[in-house]
Amino acid sequence: MSTTSALGGVVRRREDPALIQGKGLFVDDVNLHGMLHVAFVRSPFAHAKITSVDTAAAQAMRGVRAVYTADDVRHLGLLPAQAAAVGRPLLADGEVNHMGEAVAMIVAETRAQAQDAVDAVEADYDRLPVVIDLKEALANTNLVHEGVESNTLITWTAPFGMEEDGLNELRAKIDGYKAQDDVVVVSLEMVNQRLIPVAIEPRSVVAEWHAGYQQMTVHSSSQSIGAVASSVAIMLGIPYNQVRGIAPEVGGGFGAKLALYADELLIPWAARELDTPVKYTETRREAASNTIQGRGWLGTATITGTRDGQVLSYEIDAICDLGAYCQDLTVAIPFLGVFVGSGQYAFDTRMQLDCVVTNKQTTDAYRGAGRPEAIYYIERIMDAYSREIGMDPAEVKMKNFIPSESFPGATSPVGFAMDTGDYAMNLQAMLDSPEYGAMKLARDELRSDGKLVGLGMSTYVEACGFGPSALVDLGFSWSGYGQPSAFNGSGLVRVNPDGTANVIIGTGPSGQGHQTTWAQIVSNELGIEMDKIRVTHGDTKDAPVTIGTFGSRSAAVDGSATFEASRKVREKAARIAADLLEASEADIQFADGGAHVAGSPDKRVEWAAIAEVAYQPHRMPGGEEGGLEAHAIFSPGNATWPFGSVACLVTVDPDTGDVSIEDWVSMDDCGNVINPMIVDGQIHGGIAQGVGQALFEEAIYDDEGNLLTAGLIDYPMVTAVDVPSFNLSRTTTPTDVNPMGVKGIGEAGTIGAAQTLVNAVVDALAPLGVKHVDMPMRPRRVWQAIQDAKASA
Amino acid sequence: MFPREFEYVAPSSLDEALGTLASNPGAKVMSGGMSLIPMMKLRLFSPELVVDIARIGGLDGIEDRGDHIAIGALVRHETTAASPLVQQHAAALASAAAWTGDRQVRARGTTCGALAHADIAADQPAAALALGATMVAASSGGTRDIAAADFFVDTLTSALEPNEILTEVRIPKSSGSAYDKLGRRGGHTDYAVAGAAAAVTMSDGTVSSAGVALTGVGTKPTIAAGSVEAIVGTDGSAEAIAGAVARATEGVTVLEDLYGSAEYKAHLAGVYVGRALEQAIAATG
Amino acid sequence: MQVSMTVNGQAVSGDVDPRTLLVHYLREDLRLTGTHVGCETSYCGACTVIVDGKAVKSCTMLTAQAEGAEITTIEGLAENGDLHPVQEGFWERHGLQCGFCTPGMILSAVTLLDENADPSEDEIRLGIEGNLCRCTGYHNIVKAIEYAGAKLRGEEPAPAEWEVNA
Structure with missing residues (x-):
């Protein structure tokens, strides 16, 4: 398939004028006549039987219109999940399984009144043993769900598809490596901790039921409004074409607004019950305890390799924390870790990921989703191995990369076909960059000042741009919600009679700039000026069916569909223009708002003139059908595999353990780039989230299952003072799985970041004997690592 | 919400x-x-x-009262931090105010409010303790002075009665004071994981008097009595400071929290007593 | 209770419950929904507005405390349809992605530049410490504020990174 690289210009974002003037519409800004407000009564316990819920006092309070419990909503069923045995009741039904689980729902005239009524609900509980520690969860010391006999819901293994016999053979082979003379075996148990996504906009849902037309309108700050609408349709028994889902501006998602939530069903249900619009906006504390969390792996990574840097095998055995219930992709997230496996390397790889339920909030997709975890383990242990044998990590990488000659079409050691890559080229580009050179000089200068200084490096590859619709056959789909769509994308392009264009898409942004990027795609293809192209998203009333924005997929999949729809429109327009210009169709080119004959720029017609013909079918050449619009579905043959190289420089205060980032260099390769400004912005933000994981963030549950970090006071977020400016560069290796050659960039920054920082801190502390510091590397932990190293020295 | x-x-x-x-x-x-x-x-x-x-007149000033400066109940953190009087005569408090919250918080919150709130990890209480401040508490029955050392009673509990208002804090002038801390996100950010303030008076090359106080480590901002005892009468040398560091948590109950074990916090108390004393002594020169 | 104040140059008054936070008065009563709520503990800064010349967090202020105050929200920043240089900077330098933190971030930056016309990068970063952004990594927000600072000083802003790298 050919690639197109004509895109690539910086265009100021078209979404910005509204947003910088406070005129963007977010869900919580929606204010409907007579609208009621919801607050939830939430469990103070992580695991308990509910013995009673007394709502009488709350019912009687001023402004309260309804109080609902499980008895009222049980008939609606469980929240859809891939592991149905542990699906979530919409309101806790007899038992609570994590702190903050909703036990009752108050609907009142104001939010304050609803909150007042929450205080008046009396719920009694009999506490049950809690499952918090991952090793205890795996050992089934206590069970989370009565009737589900093991806390381990699924075990993912790699190579993918290999049966137990094959895995045993692989184990024996690796044991054989370990038994060889002169090999080193480097192994570390490492935590990739639970995180709270913290989109700055809390989730919000507004529903309106029109009884006369039997029409439901649901506004939700969702990354996948189509899935919300179809789920509401199925669970409330309303035909899909009578449900309209609207996701206006979405104030950050990062995966957390992808999962379907109970409130996205309860609010529409209540709106229909009460025949009045109803709104719910979560508080920040609710966002912490009840919006999905991410990561949560405890794993041991092992490298076996020679003393001259040839790695023979990589193994990871990890326990992955699913939380109390499964939502959307809960069990699939660790699988995405299997997907990237041992990253960019060619050696034997064995993975075992035991996915366990615990009495904590559900985990699901958080920026990177399984891939940052997997890359963290391989890149940390590669660094430890390089250190162990005293070789430069870059040199070790170069020795073990999947060679560039294997592309396109390399197969990873865990059994997945990859699109394109040239890892050595990319790493060399970073090593040769002036920014990296400056970083090394800065390191030497800081060292001579007597500080503890570390330079860390990581490379990464990710699988994204989901993706092949055949993923459905592996169990990844929205079919649980009846969404008649798998992982394909769609786009609709219409040129209007006046020569302007509408682009209607089903995937919508939560900051990624779809309005700008999609206009660029269409403008580039049709030659229509940017300001004459209007991109509409986030409304299922008009949008072609697709599944939303996640997994760095929008541009690669839905963008490609829009590209192909544009091409269909262009081909038809070329036939009209050829007729009007009395030229050959093959000679028609589009630019500057019209079509012209190649080599004769004066022989041209404007788009409006072409449209005039298209909308008067009797004038169509050859009797072709009128109209000037096209819809396309795009299903790529594979995921895309972006990659990159990252380095950073840190200083550490040995007295306090305080880590400062001094400098940052990234060399990313996401294939062709549509808008470099937007791509860089995605990387900046991704890095900052990786820095947050590396330095500060952790969802901490105590032994009783209390979430100790439910407010931002105790969940430190990266602020402007905690990060430096980032030096970004890129190499360009287009993918061959889509027509634009774009790979996706939403998650790359995050996937490359965290271990780069840990590697840098370990580099700084290595002279003291430190081999590893678990994240988050808060000062206390860095200091403790220094003390432990001193004690064992 | x-x-x-x-x-x-x-x-x-x-x-x-x-x-x-x-x-x-x-x-x-x-x-x-x-x-x-x-x-x-x-x-x-x-x-x-x-x-x-906030609408009571006359409580928003910082005044030079000869041997001390007086900070009114409505003086904002940002005003305290930027005041030349405070910077000159109570540098520890100026730093503590500058590192309280963020810019928006500093524009609204008040120094006296932060003292009265008596948070275990707040900055300005440590400075007030080290500088030997006096709190002026008014009630309908009159006013009383409360020494800073008696003011911080327990977690979020000051010596103020419910019917009293902290109308003013009086800070004896000091030419040698400093505050330093480790913030929750490192550096001087956010609440203190641990921090220390020190104020010293040097006479003829000898530390004639000193105040040293800790924040973030225990149930309340507290005087580091051991460090005070260790440093007074010495020449303020590195060795003398090391002696004060070693006694930073003497008699202080150090508690673990999300940001540090008791061992770590006790260690940090020493680190910051050392840094604060070093800066305070240097400032007297 | 009765309150009255000036919001974006307009005198407004209303009857509020004493517990009404300023942010809710602005959003619900005045329908100025550009001011956002991102947390309840005064950390995120999405609710930042300018009160009597100072950037403050309107979720940590009672409406009653704003009695008689002059308030500027994001809706009142542009004058006669002309963007404020800080707004312009955010647009020119890609200082926003999802746009949720943006109104608070912009108003915070406006007061920062009022107080310090030519801030260093470190001073800019410190000046917006009270405004969380989860999208941008702050990189382009700093560039946006540098752009606005130059504009306000009557200088030519430094070229964008993509212009330099192109």
Whole structure:
């Protein structure tokens, strides 16, 4: 398939004028006549039987219109999940399984009144043993769900598809490596901790039921409004074409607004019950305890390799924390870790990921989703191995990369076909960059000042741009919600009679700039000026069916569909223009708002003139059908595999353990780039989230299952003072799985970041004997690592 | 996000405010509201009546009173931090105010409010303790002076009675004081994981008097009595400071929290006692 | 209780419950929904507005405390349809992605530049410490504020990174 690289210009974002003037519409800004407000009564316990819920006092309070419990909503069923045995009741039904689980729902005239009524609900509980520690969860010391006999819901293994016999053979082979003379075996148990996504906009849902037309309108700050609408349709028994889902501006998602939530069903249900619009906006504390969390792996990574840097095998055995219930992709997230496996390397790889339920909030997709975890383990242990044998990590990488000659079409050691890559080229580009050179000089200068200084490096590859619709056959789909769509994308392009264009898409942004990027795609293809192209998203009333924005997929999949729809429109327009210009169709080119004959720029017609013909079918050449619009579905043959190289420089205060980032260099390769400004912005933000994981963030549950970090006071977020400016560069290796050659960039920054920082801190502390510091590397932990190293020295 | 219901008054005179407090035992004084309002929103604290003292005249000044400076109840953190008087005579407090919260918080919150709130990890209480400040508490029955050392009673508990307003804090002038801390996100960010303030007076090359105080390590901001004892009478050398560092948590109950084990916090107390003393002594030169 | 104040140059008054936070008065009563709520503990800064010349967090201020105050929200920043240089900077330098933190971030930056016309990068970063952004990593927000600072000083802003790298 050919690639197109004509895109690539910086265009100021078209979404910005509204947003910088406070005129963007977010869900919580929606204010409907007579609208009621919801607050939830939430469990103070992580695991308990509910013995009673007394709502009488709350019912009687001023402004309260309804109080609902499980008895009222049980008939609606469980929240859809891939592991149905542990699906979530919409309101806790007899038992609570994590702190903050909703036990009752108050609907009142104001939010304050609803909150007042929450205080008046009396719920009694009999506490049950809690499952918090991952090793205890795996050992089934206590069970989370009565009737589900093991806390381990699924075990993912790699190579993918290999049966137990094959895995045993692989184990024996690796044991054989370990038994060889002169090999080193480097192994570390490492935590990739639970995180709270913290989109700055809390989730919000507004529903309106029109009884006369039997029409439901649901506004939700969702990354996948189509899935919300179809789920509401199925669970409330309303035909899909009578449900309209609207996701206006979405104030950050990062995966957390992808999962379907109970409130996205309860609010529409209540709106229909009460025949009045109803709104719910979560508080920040609710966002912490009840919006999905991410990561949560405890794993041991092992490298076996020679003393001259040839790695023979990589193994990871990890326990992955699913939380109390499964939502959307809960069990699939660790699988995405299997997907990237041992990253960019060619050696034997064995993975075992035991996915366990615990009495904590559900985990699901958080920026990177399984891939940052997997890359963290391989890149940390590669660094430890390089250190162990005293070789430069870059040199070790170069020795073990999947060679560039294997592309396109390399197969990873865990059994997945990859699109394109040239890892050595990319790493060399970073090593040769002036920014990296400056970083090394800065390191030497800081060292001579007597500080503890570390330079860390990581490379990464990710699988994204989901993706092949055949993923459905592996169990990844929205079919649980009846969404008649798998992982394909769609786009609709219409040129209007006046020569302007509408682009209607089903995937919508939560900051990624779809309005700008999609206009660029269409403008580039049709030659229509940017300001004459209007991109509409986030409304299922008009949008072609697709599944939303996640997994760095929008541009690669839905963008490609829009590209192909544009091409269909262009081909038809070329036939009209050829007729009007009395030229050959093959000679028609589009630019500057019209079509012209190649080599004769004066022989041209404007788009409006072409449209005039298209909308008067009797004038169509050859009797072709009128109209000037096209819809396309795009299903790529594979995921895309972006990659990159990252380095950073840190200083550490040995007295306090305080880590400062001094400098940052990234060399990313996401294939062709549509808008470099937007791509860089995605990387900046991704890095900052990786820095947050590396330095500060952790969802901490105590032994009783209390979430100790439910407010931002105790969940430190990266602020402007905690990060430096980032030096970004890129190499360009287009993918061959889509027509634009774009790979996706939403998650790359995050996937490359965290271990780069840990590697840098370990580099700084290595002279003291430190081999590893678990994240988050808060000062206390860095200091403790220094003390432990001193004690064992 | 929504406080429970309460009544609100904003008296225009101190007498009126004190009268209201005297007749309403469930009342709570608010100046900037930076600590109180979040607690009310989370419904951790629900007063029946909020007495907003921000409209009382005459409480918003920083005055030079010869041997001390006086900071009124309504002086904002940003004003304290930027005041040349405070910077010159109470540098520890200027730093502590500059590192309190963020820019928006510093524009609303008050130094006296932060002291009265008595948070275990706040910055300015440590500076007030080290500098030997005096709190002036007014009630309808009159005013009383409370030494900083007696003011911080327990977690979020000061010596103020519910009917009293902290109208002023008086800081004896010091030419050698400093505050330093490790913030929760490292550096000087956010609340203190641990921090220390020191104020020293040097006479003829000898530390003739000193105040040293800790924040973040225990149940309340507290004087590091061992460090004071160790440093007074010495020449303030590195060796002498090391002696004070070694006794930083003597008699202090050090508690573990999300940001540090007791061992780590005790260690940090020493680190910051050392850094604060070093800077304070250097400033006297 | 009765309150009155000036919001974006307009005198407004209303009857509010004493527990009404300023942010809710602005959003619900005045329908100025550009001011956002991102947390309840005064950390995120999405609710930042300018009160009597100072950037403050309107979720940590009672409406009653704003009695008589002059308030500027994001809706009142542009004058006669002309963007404020800080707004312009955010647009020119890609200082926003999802746009949720943006109104608070912009108003915070406006007061920062009022107080310090030519801030260093470190001073800019410190000046917006009270405004969380989860999208941008702050990189382009700093560039946006540098752009606005130059504009306000009557200087030519430094070229964008993509212009330099192109």
